[in-house]
Amino acid sequence: xxxxxxxxxxxxxxxxxxxxxxxxxxxxxxxxxxxxxxxxxxxxxxxxxxxxxxxxxxxxxxxxxxxxxxxxxxxxxxxxxxxxxxxxxxxxxxxxxxxxxxxxxxxxxxxxxxxxxxxxxxxxxxxxxxxxxxxxxxxxxxxxxxxxxxxxxxxxxxxxxxxxxxxxxxxxxxxxxxxxxxxxxxxxxxxxxxxxxxxxxxxxxxxxxxxxxxxxxxxxxxxxxxxxxxxxxxxxxxxxxxxxxxxxxxxxxxxxxxxxxxxxxxxxxxxxxxxxxxxxxxxxxxxxxxxxxxxxxxxxxxxxxxxxxxxxxxxxxxxxxxxxxxxxxxxxxxxxxxxxxxxxxxxxxxxxxxxxxxxxxxxxxxxxx
Amino acid sequence: xxxxxxxxxxxxxxxxxxxxxxxxxxxxxxxxxxxxxxxxxxxxxxxxxxxxxxxxxxxxxxxxxxxxxxxxxxxxxxxxxxxxxxxxxxxxxxxxxxxxxxxxxxxxxxxxxxxxxxxxxxxxxxxxxxxxxxxxxxxxxxxxxxxxxxxxxxxxxxxxxxxxxxxxxxxxxxxxxxxxxxxxxxxxxxxxxxxxxxxxxxxxxxxxxxxxxxxxxxxxxxxxxxxxxxxxxxxxxxxxxxxxxxxxxxxxxxxxxxxxxx
Ligand SMILES: Nc1ncnc2c1ncn2[C@@H]1O[C@H](COP(=O)(O)OP(=O)(O)O)[C@@H](O)[C@H]1O
Ligand SMILES: [Mg+2]
Numbered sequence: 001x002x003x004x005x006x007x008x009x010x011x012x013x014x015x016x017x018x019x020x021x022x023x024x025x026x027x028x029x030x031x032x033x034x035x036x037x038x039x040x041x042x043x044x045x046x047x048x049x050x051x052x053x054x055x056x057x058x059x060x061x062x063x064x065x066x067x068x069x070x071x072x073x074x075x076x077x078x079x080x081x082x083x084x085x086x087x088x089x090x091x092x093x094x095x096x097x098x099x100x101x102x103x104x105x106x107x108x109x110x111x112x113x114x115x116x117x118x119x120x121x122x123x124x125x126x127x128x129x130x131x132x133x134x135x136x137x138x139x140x141x142x143x144x145x146x147x148x149x150x151x152x153x154x155x156x157x158x159x160x161x162x163x164x165x166x167x168x169x170x171x172x173x174x175x176x177x178x179x180x181x182x183x184x185x186x187x188x189x190x191x192x193x194x195x196x197x198x199x200x201x202x203x204x205x206x207x208x209x210x211x212x213x214x215x216x217x218x219x220x221x222x223x224x225x226x227x228x229x230x231x232x233x234x235x236x237x238x239x240x241x242x243x244x245x246x247x248x249x250x251x252x253x254x255x256x257x258x259x260x261x262x263x264x265x266x267x268x269x270x271x272x273x274x275x276x277x278x279x280x281x282x283x284x285x286x287x288x289x290x291x292x293x294x295x296x297x298x299x300x301x302x303x304x305x306x307x308x309x310x311x312x313x314x315x316x317x318x319x320x321x322x323x324x325x326x327x328x329x330x331x332x333x334x335x336x337x338x339x340x341x342x343x344x345x346x347x348x349x350x351x352x353x354x355x356x357x358x359x360x361x362x363x364x365x366x367x368x369x
Numbered sequence: 370x371x372x373x374x375x376x377x378x379x380x381x382x383x384x385x386x387x388x389x390x391x392x393x394x395x396x397x398x399x400x401x402x403x404x405x406x407x408x409x410x411x412x413x414x415x416x417x418x419x420x421x422x423x424x425x426x427x428x429x430x431x432x433x434x435x436x437x438x439x440x441x442x443x444x445x446x447x448x449x450x451x452x453x454x455x456x457x458x459x460x461x462x463x464x465x466x467x468x469x470x471x472x473x474x475x476x477x478x479x480x481x482x483x484x485x486x487x488x489x490x491x492x493x494x495x496x497x498x499x500x501x502x503x504x505x506x507x508x509x510x511x512x513x514x515x516x517x518x519x520x521x522x523x524x525x526x527x528x529x530x531x532x533x534x535x536x537x538x539x540x541x542x543x544x545x546x547x548x549x550x551x552x553x554x555x556x557x558x559x560x561x562x563x564x565x566x567x568x569x570x571x572x573x574x575x576x577x578x579x580x581x582x583x584x585x586x587x588x589x590x591x592x593x594x595x596x597x598x599x600x601x602x603x604x605x606x607x608x609x610x611x612x613x614x615x616x617x618x619x620x621x622x623x624x625x626x627x628x629x630x631x
Pocket of ligand 2: 414415416
């Protein structure tokens with residue numbers, strides 16, 4: 001017995017020594033295991049860049065339509081970030097995203113334009129009502145099995161669409177609903193540029209908020225639930241509650257996206273909030289990359305920005321009907337087949353490849369001489 | 370229930386489609402001991418764990434546990450995710466770790482019930498939420514050091530050797546400050562050196578963390594080395610109970626289990 005123990009101590013000592021050396025060599029700080037630094041600075045820089053775009057446009061360097069398209073990219077990115085929490089982190093699917101977005105849009109248009117409610121109050125109400133409806137749907141469907149959420153949201157979104165058409169008092173039916181740029185505190189009237197900046201601020205704020213809760217107990221619980229329901233339950237994670245939380249986030253972000261939509265585009269039309277749009281949001285995160293905050297932003301740019309900014313400018317094929325859908329469809333297939341982690345990793349991988357290539361090149365140089 | 374009792378399994382039975390996986394099984398685990406549950410493959414060991422932790426609802430019998438507040442509770446009254454709150458946590462035979470998370474994050478999942486801050490507090494990074502996270506991280510690092518895998522704290526779980534994975538599962542159970550830890554084959558797949566390392570860790574957990582351990586194991590070296598008492602079962606029924614020596618000398622056990630190898 002004593003021999004065994006001595007042997008063990010021997011192993012320990014060598015192991016401990018090894019890790020100490022490592023610790024000092026690599027980190028220079030000894031044993032402390034530091035948390036990964038949050039990328040706030042990168043987010044803020046990105047936000048700053050976006051905020052400067054309208055000014056650059058005014059200088060005539062980019063077209064006015066480009067700003068509209070990029071605004072679109074921003075609110076769909078927000079919807080995508082929410083969807084990513086649902087699909088990427090908890091593995092559930094909602095097919096009713098467009099419905100919740102539309103509801104947020106119509107509500108905010110109605111509350112500000114018809115009822116003259118203050119903008120911020122109307123935002124809160126327009127996000128809370130879809131959220132509550134979403135939570136009720138979640139409460140019912142998530143008790144059954146995961147895929148019931150997809151079915152239930154699909155059905156509810158169709159009902160919403162009918163409501164958007166029929167409930168003319170609020171939605172103005174097929175004529176479409178007009179809304180204005182936001183007016184803050186009843187005095188500060190935004191123009192397009194300020195609205196754009198406002199959307200950027202909301203986007204960056206939500207990116208930081210999402211990053212924070214994903215890199216905490218909540219995000220870990222979601223990932224665990226997705227990886228192993230057994231482990232999650234054994235660790236005290238209430239599966240139902242966290243599924244509901246993820247769906248609540250997705251719904252709230254969709255409603256926020258809808259509110260921004262209607263105050264930036266200043267118009268909502270009932271047939272726009274259909275299944276196709278919900279599927280496009282799924283495409284945003286599949287193409288951009290799941291389980292990242294940045295992925296949905298890139299995805300939104302690819303799905304909603306590239307067709308407008310680039311494809312439509314192309315000669316001949318630029319005029320083909322439904323070109324954007326074909327483009328998205330092809331991209332989904334290509335990404336799933338060849339790049340399942342999403343395009344957000346392209347930059348990283350290219351950097352690696354570049355470094356590798358340079359190393360290779362250097363090694364080969366003398367030989368080629 | 371006696372004062373020294375930690376877990377008392379009373380007349381437990383469960384059947385799957387007519388086949389009795391557990392058949393009127395009773396045993397008692399005392400505070401502060403390492404108790405082994407052994408038996409041939411398919412004897413029903415994992416099923417016992419699943420009944421105790423409420424992954425399965427037993428057909429019959431009750432499971433009395435002296436929880437972290439010293440109250441005796443019938444675990445059958447609990448939902449699966451509530452069990453850990455009582456101070457009882459388990460590991461899994463087929464390692465249930467999350468591949469796309471780091472070692473330390475996997476450990477932090479084990480502290481899920483220790484956190485108070487919800488999604489808003491963590492999203493806005495309130496002071497309280499930050500402090501809580503720091504505290505748990507410090508605890509996780511200490512446990513990683515205890516397991517001697519702290520140099521891999523930020524490495525991903527995917528691709529780690531078996532020995533590390535088994536340690537992480539063990540570490541995750543420690544994060545909730547449990548009273549009783551249920552370990553399902555903690556040495557499965559480990560080589561001799563790693564198994565020895567594991568037995569020493571288990572003894573240290575009992576002695577330094579003050580936890581009671583109930584373990585299922587196939588590896589007789591580990592069982593005989595670490596267990597204070599052992600219960601041998603076969604086809605869901607108890608064959609015998611006692612110290613390692615007593616179990617080794619038990620005729621029924623020899624026949625059903627130990628003899629089989631010869
Ligand atoms: N969920 C289940 N459904 C059907 N049979 C099961 C289930 N879980 C366990 N069993 C059966 O119960 C018996 C005991 O299994 P188990 O507890 O896994 O054995 P072991 O002692 O090897 O851990 C086996 O015959 C097994 O097939
Ligand atoms: Mg088993």
